[in-house]
Amino acid sequence: MSHQAIESPPFPPVWKRRHLIDLESLSREEIVAILDTAEYFRQHTDGCRNKLPLLTDRTLANLFFENSTRTRNSFSLAAKRLGADTVEFSSSGSSVSKGESFIDTAKTIEALCVDLVVVRHRTPGTPKVLSECLDCSVISGGDGAHEHPTQGLLDILTIRQQRGRLDDLTVALVGDIAHSRTARSNIWGLKKLGAHVIVCGPSTLVSRRWEEVGVEVAHSLDEILPRCDVLNLLRIQFERQSTRPFPSVREYALLYAMNRERMARAKDNILIMAPGPINRGVEVTTDVADGPHSVILNQVTNGLAIRMAAIWLVCTQQRRERDGIA
Amino acid sequence: MSHQAIESPPFPPVWKRRHLIDLESLSREEIVAILDTAEYFRQHTDGCRNKLPLLTDRTLANLFFENSTRTRNSFSLAAKRLGADTVEFSSSGSSVSKGESFIDTAKTIEALCVDLVVVRHRTPGTPKVLSECLDCSVISGGDGAHEHPTQGLLDILTIRQQRGRLDDLTVALVGDIAHSRTARSNIWGLKKLGAHVIVCGPSTLVSRRWEEVGVEVAHSLDEILPRCDVLNLLRIQFERQSTRPFPSVREYALLYAMNRERMARAKDNILIMAPGPINRGVEVTTDVADGPHSVILNQVTNGLAIRMAAIWLVCTQQRRERDGIA
Amino acid sequence: MSHQAIESPPFPPVWKRRHLIDLESLSREEIVAILDTAEYFRQHTDGCRNKLPLLTDRTLANLFFENSTRTRNSFSLAAKRLGADTVEFSSSGSSVSKGESFIDTAKTIEALCVDLVVVRHRTPGTPKVLSECLDCSVISGGDGAHEHPTQGLLDILTIRQQRGRLDDLTVALVGDIAHSRTARSNIWGLKKLGAHVIVCGPSTLVSRRWEEVGVEVAHSLDEILPRCDVLNLLRIQFERQSTRPFPSVREYALLYAMNRERMARAKDNILIMAPGPINRGVEVTTDVADGPHSVILNQVTNGLAIRMAAIWLVCTQQRRERDGIA
Numbered sequence: 001m002s003h004q005a006i007e008s009p010p011f012p013p014v015w016k017r018r019h020l021i022d023l024e025s026l027s028r029e030e031i032v033a034i035l036d037t038a039e040y041f042r043q044h045t046d047g048c049r050n051k052l053p054l055l056t057d058r059t060l061a062n063l064f065f066e067n068s069t070r071t072r073n074s075f076s077l078a079a080k081r082l083g084a085d086t087v088e089f090s091s092s093g094s095s096v097s098k099g100e101s102f103i104d105t106a107k108t109i110e111a112l113c114v115d116l117v118v119v120r121h122r123t124p125g126t127p128k129v130l131s132e133c134l135d136c137s138v139i140s141g142g143d144g145a146h147e148h149p150t151q152g153l154l155d156i157l158t159i160r161q162q163r164g165r166l167d168d169l170t171v172a173l174v175g176d177i178a179h180s181r182t183a184r185s186n187i188w189g190l191k192k193l194g195a196h197v198i199v200c201g202p203s204t205l206v207s208r209r210w211e212e213v214g215v216e217v218a219h220s221l222d223e224i225l226p227r228c229d230v231l232n233l234l235r236i237q238f239e240r241q242s243t244r245p246f247p248s249v250r251e252y253a254l255l256y257a258m259n260r261e262r263m264a265r266a267k268d269n270i271l272i273m274a275p276g277p278i279n280r281g282v283e284v285t286t287d288v289a290d291g292p293h294s295v296i297l298n299q300v301t302n303g304l305a306i307r308m309a310a311i312w313l314v315c316t317q318q319r320r321e322r323d324g325i326a
Numbered sequence: 327m328s329h330q331a332i333e334s335p336p337f338p339p340v341w342k343r344r345h346l347i348d349l350e351s352l353s354r355e356e357i358v359a360i361l362d363t364a365e366y367f368r369q370h371t372d373g374c375r376n377k378l379p380l381l382t383d384r385t386l387a388n389l390f391f392e393n394s395t396r397t398r399n400s401f402s403l404a405a406k407r408l409g410a411d412t413v414e415f416s417s418s419g420s421s422v423s424k425g426e427s428f429i430d431t432a433k434t435i436e437a438l439c440v441d442l443v444v445v446r447h448r449t450p451g452t453p454k455v456l457s458e459c460l461d462c463s464v465i466s467g468g469d470g471a472h473e474h475p476t477q478g479l480l481d482i483l484t485i486r487q488q489r490g491r492l493d494d495l496t497v498a499l500v501g502d503i504a505h506s507r508t509a510r511s512n513i514w515g516l517k518k519l520g521a522h523v524i525v526c527g528p529s530t531l532v533s534r535r536w537e538e539v540g541v542e543v544a545h546s547l548d549e550i551l552p553r554c555d556v557l558n559l560l561r562i563q564f565e566r567q568s569t570r571p572f573p574s575v576r577e578y579a580l581l582y583a584m585n586r587e588r589m590a591r592a593k594d595n596i597l598i599m600a601p602g603p604i605n606r607g608v609e610v611t612t613d614v615a616d617g618p619h620s621v622i623l624n625q626v627t628n629g630l631a632i633r634m635a636a637i638w639l640v641c642t643q644q645r646r647e648r649d650g651i652a
Numbered sequence: 653m654s655h656q657a658i659e660s661p662p663f664p665p666v667w668k669r670r671h672l673i674d675l676e677s678l679s680r681e682e683i684v685a686i687l688d689t690a691e692y693f694r695q696h697t698d699g700c701r702n703k704l705p706l707l708t709d710r711t712l713a714n715l716f717f718e719n720s721t722r723t724r725n726s727f728s729l730a731a732k733r734l735g736a737d738t739v740e741f742s743s744s745g746s747s748v749s750k751g752e753s754f755i756d757t758a759k760t761i762e763a764l765c766v767d768l769v770v771v772r773h774r775t776p777g778t779p780k781v782l783s784e785c786l787d788c789s790v791i792s793g794g795d796g797a798h799e800h801p802t803q804g805l806l807d808i809l810t811i812r813q814q815r816g817r818l819d820d821l822t823v824a825l826v827g828d829i830a831h832s833r834t835a836r837s838n839i840w841g842l843k844k845l846g847a848h849v850i851v852c853g854p855s856t857l858v859s860r861r862w863e864e865v866g867v868e869v870a871h872s873l874d875e876i877l878p879r880c881d882v883l884n885l886l887r888i889q890f891e892r893q894s895t896r897p898f899p900s901v902r903e904y905a906l907l908y909a910m911n912r913e914r915m916a917r918a919k920d921n922i923l924i925m926a927p928g929p930i931n932r933g934v935e936v937t938t939d940v941a942d943g944p945h946s947v948i949l950n951q952v953t954n955g956l957a958i959r960m961a962a963i964w965l966v967c968t969q970q971r972r973e974r975d976g977i978a
Contacts, residue, residue: 411732
């Protein structure tokens with residue numbers, strides 16, 4: 001077991017949620033509460049290496065209807081760091097082959113005394129629907145092109161660690177905004193924390209309508225590059241596109257790949273981020289991905305911290321509600 | 327860990343088994359011993375929510391040769407509640423592709439210091455064969471159309487919780503009796519505990535031969551309905567049928583689906599059960615499945631309690647034999 | 653938890669490695685250090701049955717790019733015996749479909765605060781490459797036809813247990829030497845520990861070039877049989893052969909299967925080993941595989957002990973390096 005005493009983080013008074021479905025509906029204070037809790041876990045577990053067994057009587061179920069190794073394992077490992085058990089449900093098998101029985105599947109999992117369901121589904125809104133019909137907690141692991149809240153939070157935590165704040169930073173999300181749940185969660189979270197957000201990519205992938213919510217829309221990376229404090233280089237999600245939205249991968253890379261030449265025209269302390277897995281040579285070249293400005297692997301580690309925080313917050317609130325505390 | 331003291335349930339003197347293969351060969355007293363142990367675990371773990379780490383040095387192997395998410399995860403979670411480790415073996419891979427090497431596979435698993443193998447196999451008798459050639463414990467997770475003993479036990483536990491007894495209750499198993507291992511385990515267990523058992527379904531799915539062991543055979547649900555205390559609505563197992571035994575799903579539902587109109591003609595306190603996953607609109611309509619008489623989700627939770635009890639009993643007996651106690 | 657006190661084995665002064673990649677590069681002293689540590693674990697865990705939770709804050713990742721149930725589960729169970737957490741990464745999914753991103757996948761796993769990656773890959777040298785670009789520990793779970801170091805070690809441990817030594821024993825590896833990583837690891841390990849090694853099989857599967865490193869090459873099992881103290885009967889790896897190297901399975905069995913008749917001409921105390929899964933009737937007949945000279949299941953159990961030792965040694969050395977001890 002951990003050589004440190006098992007000390008719980010302070011429960012943030014602002015946190016009243018049993019679920020984590022999106023960032024759009026969270027307040028700035030709630031987002032800060034998650035980030036602060038994640039920092040607490042990082043610092044009290046030697047950077048997420050050690051256990052802090054606060055949830056030894058709880059069970060997390062991964063209910064992933066889309067393939068995922070990274071996010072699923074990140075949630076599992078975060079749960080294990082907190083001493084919780086995990087159980088994996090996949091989408092294969094007859095009980096989830098029909099839309100109607102999706103709720104039955106989830107209710108059956110809940111009846112196995114699971115405390116928390118992490119759900120990934122191609123249909124936007126699925127986590128919300130689940131949260132409305134289950135008594136246990138629900139965390140979204142990504143729903144279609146809607147949101148991927150823990151990815152947004154881990155991106156934001158990474159920036160805050162590096163810069164100390166989000167206010168007044170200029171953060172550009174580059175690439176396939178239209179199909180990216182990561183982009184959506186970043187946009188809502190970054191805006192609430194005071195960053196200036198630019199979405200940048202081919203016009204087929206970046207809608208002008210983002211301007212309506214105060215986001216800057218750009219189609220030329222070279223134009224916005226000198227102003228950016230952070231570049232988050234989204235993966236081209238070939239699997240989510242029905243038609244190819246740009247002439248070729250080569251042309252995409254020519255216009256949007258972050259490479260040595262573009263680095264020379266960027267701010268000295270620019271942060272290079274990518275949600276991964278990265279396509280080397282497409283959205284980022286190898287020298288930049290592995291260079292001193294890259295925080296791509298920090299993002300992965302922060303994913304553990306954010307997921308520990310999210311799991312602990314929703315499970316703790318669930319018990320508080322059951323015990324009549326809140 | 328659990329905030330409660332780790333207190334072992336009393337070991338029932340009647341229990342002398344290292345394996346759980348079926349209910350047909352168990353005595354009434356042995357079945358009651360499992361039910362009572364399951365109740366102990368429920369009550370000492372906040373309804374199977376908390377851990378009672380009595381088996382922290384034991385390992386359970388799931389050896390499932392048929393797809394299963396529910397039963398497999400239920401066994402895994404039950405083992406984890408007891409502090410045991412679990413390991414999953416699937417049927418893919420060359421070592422189990424031939425019948426001959428099935429025993430070798432099992433012996434190899436045992437040589438990994440596994441204490442308990444839970445086996446599901448399409449061939450009736452497989453758990454029995456395994457129990458005869460392994461020194462470790464074996465629990466059947468279902469063998470072909472033979473038996474599914476923990477499912478039978480959890481159904482019986484659910485009835486006993488709701489009614490306080492089995493004696494003199496009339497329990498009807500409705501649907502595909504011919505292909506259902508769940509039906510067989512229910513029949514043997516219910517009979518031993520004194521219930522009156524009716525099997526009800528189309529004549530193609532319900533054999534008259536059940537009368538030879540004291541089971542009532544019926545083909546009309548409407549005729550028996552007023553007498554029933556419990557209806558256990560079996561899933562139509564399309565995947566186990568070589569030829570379709572009834573004209574259409576619609577006709578089946580017309581004759582056997584439990585719906586609002588039939589509920590009006592049932593006893594006031596009738597229990598509606600189903601082993602799941604349920605086909606809504608086929609064996610049960612949504613209003614009944616989600617209505618006040620339904621104990622379908624209780625069954626799932628009781629599955630955890632029954633499996634905790636079965637795992638603990640066979641593992642404890644195994645150690646007693648090794649230690650020369652029994 | 654274990655009823656015994658949690659006492660760490662003595663850390664062998666000769667051990668300075670953060671990785672276990674092969675046996676070819678290990679010294680005799682290093683191999684003995686692993687064997688002795690494995691014996692310690694066997695004796696302090698009731699033959700690998702109980703836990704010795706020395707690595708409760710560590711996480712092992714299984715990164716298997718070839719199918720494996722036995723080796724993967726053996727590593728998982730060994731890790732769990734030491735109290736470590738485990739996480740499974742499979743080769744499916746886009747992030748590992750290209751060779752280029754293999755390192756990215758591994759670096760991402762490392763960024764999840766994994767302490768140890770066990771890698772199996774069809775390409776020889778993959779574990780070595782990984783060990784050079786990761787800060788965490790790497791253990792090879794088998795790379796192509798190169799080496800399978802823990803298999804070699806468990807075979808050697810089994811012989812040492814039965815005979816008390818390796819020096820001057822004559823050990824024959826029989827069968828498909830050309831495609832066998834198990835053969836290679838056995839050859840290097842056995843030679844370093846002083847055994848006389850014979851490789852025996854059809855000339856299409858056994859190269860004369862082994863003589864250059866002091867290994868005896870034979871094509872007739874019957875000729876060498878009377879001299880052998882140990883026979884390690886390798887599985888015919890049909891899946892690794894591009895062309896069939898012998899006329900028929902029947903002919904192979906005629907020349908190389910260990911059967912009752914050959915046993916009569918062997919030494920009285922000959923040991924029969926096989927890495928498994930065995931093809932009964934091909935490399936060994938049933939009466940010999942299950943007979944008194946067979947230590948095939950001992951090998952499986954020793955796999956747990958060897959993997960506990962390997963995991964503990966590399967993880968402990970890793971922490972010592974980080975703490976500036978070594």
